[in-house]
Amino acid sequence: MSFDLNILVIGQDKPSEFVSGIEIINERDETLRYVTWSFMSSVQGVMYTLGTTEDGLYNAMAIIDTDFQSPKEYPYWIQDQDEISNLTPIIVKPKYEEDVIDLLKQMIDKSPIEMIMFMTRYQGGDKEIVCGTIPFDQFILDLKSDRILFNTCYIIKKEKNASIQ
Secondary structure, three states, X not given: OXXXXXXXXXXXXXXXXXXXXXXXXXXXXXXXXXOOOHHHHHOOEEEEEEEEEEOOXXXXXXXXXXXXXXXXXXXXXOOOHHHHHOOOEOEEOHHHHHHHHHHHHXXXXXXXXXXXXXXXXXXXXXXXXXXXXXXXXXXXXXXXXXXXXXXEEEEEEOOOOOOOO
């Protein structure tokens, strides 16, 4: 199994360089858009994937994890048990938590409309699930509380009076 951690900087015209201890690939260097995720893939901007390379393989398993056994919350409109089984919490490993949050801040600042899309996925569960806009600060609180789910796309926006910390 492998994990993907994808971020789309909405409205960005060309890739940016980011300062981070995490490896970043942009879609100009590698195809990152998924046919099964038509909504996120159709939005104009630059897609990035975050990961590390171990044993010649690039993925996000060193950065994020999940708990397949934990009780979980999921969007109320999802009723299919197969879909629900693929909605597990994203757990950012402590070693990378600060880097991930800092990268999200940098990326949201690169968007001309101060919005990004965030999606992690693992094999299986290619049903497109999109959660509408969520303020950055709330997204970070939910991420730290294991309330952000794999195989779900989140639209994150910077609030004008927010204190992104």
